[in-house]
Structures are given as structure tokens and as C-alpha cells.
Amino acid sequence: MPEEVKTIEATRGPMIRHFSVFLPNRVGALLDLTNALAEANVHICGMDVVGSTDAAVVRMVVDDPARCKDVLAARDIAATQSTVLAVELPHGPEKLDLILRALFGAELNVEYAYSLMIRPRGKSVLAMRVQDEDFACEVLRKAGFAVLSQSDISR
Numbered sequence: 001m002p003e004e005v006k007t008i009e010a011t012r013g014p015m016i017r018h019f020s021v022f023l024p025n026r027v028g029a030l031l032d033l034t035n036a037l038a039e040a041n042v043h044i045c046g047m048d049v050v051g052s053t054d055a056a057v058v059r060m061v062v063d064d065p066a067r068c069k070d071v072l073a074a075r076d077i078a079a080t081q082s083t084v085l086a087v088e089l090p091h092g093p094e095k096l097d098l099i100l101r102a103l104f105g106a107e108l109n110v111e112y113a114y115s116l117m118i119r120p121r122g123k124s125v126l127a128m129r130v131q132d133e134d135f136a137c138e139v140l141r142k143a144g145f146a147v148l149s150q151s152d153i154s155r
Helices: 003-012 029-039 065-074 095-105 133-142
Strands: 016-024 044-051 055-062 079-089 110-115 124-130
Touching: 016 029, 016 065, 016 124, 029 044, 029 055, 029 065, 044 110, 065 079, 079 095, 079 133, 095 124, 095 133, 124 133
Parallel strands: none
Antiparallel strands: 016 055, 016 079, 044 055, 079 124, 110 124
């Protein structure tokens, strides 16, 4: 891992790059997106689709954010980048509640969340956009939860 990334993670905590892609709400639009990424050997690790009558927002985490950004730009697909936390869920259905309780106890709001389709260490992973990622990362770590970095999900 490059020294610059280690420094950022040491000061801010690990973050996962996340894309919000804007698509027309029409048959085949999502398939066109996934085909474009597959052709570039970019793997979608997690995805959430929120649609309305005219448009859809596809939130996604990929294994190669730089290449994904290039593919979206080359295809003139409207997208924004941000970061999310990726938290490993210990085995058991009640564990999600423990993560949410830890964040609630610190008065941190979860703006949205979706599960990832990968399991880097054999455990389920939840991607979360939270009010204050640095503080949330610290809270979750102190509560004993593993917060993953981009390198944990990238090839």
C-alpha cells in the first residue's frame, strides 16, 4: 500500500470509495452500466438502486475505483464520488443492532446503508454513509467492530 494511503487511513480511518451513478429509468440502463464495467474488468462489490419515474440513482462500491471513474467518464455517465464506511458484521442477526446502537450512542446519523456482495474475511459487510465518518470509524472500532479499507475489497 502506498505510504500516502497509510497516512490518510492513520489520520482519518479507512474509507471505501463509493459512486452514485445517475441513470435514466428505462429498460436496460442498469445492464448497460454493468456491461461497461465488466468490459473494463471492474467488479461491483455492492450496489443499491433507488428509482423514480424518470431516473435512478445507483449507489455502488467497486474493486477498482480509478478504473470505474475512467469508464464512467468515457461513457459520459453522470456520477459523483464520495466515501462510505464498510463495517464487518460479526456472525448473528443481532449484530447489526449492536452497530446501530454504537452509532446511536454517539449521536451519529446513518444516511443510508446497503450490504456488499463480497465477504473478504467470510463475514457480511455493510456499507454506510454516516454523518461524520471519522468519528463513526473511531466509535465502531472502540466498540470492537472491524472497519474495512479499500484495499480489503480491491483486487
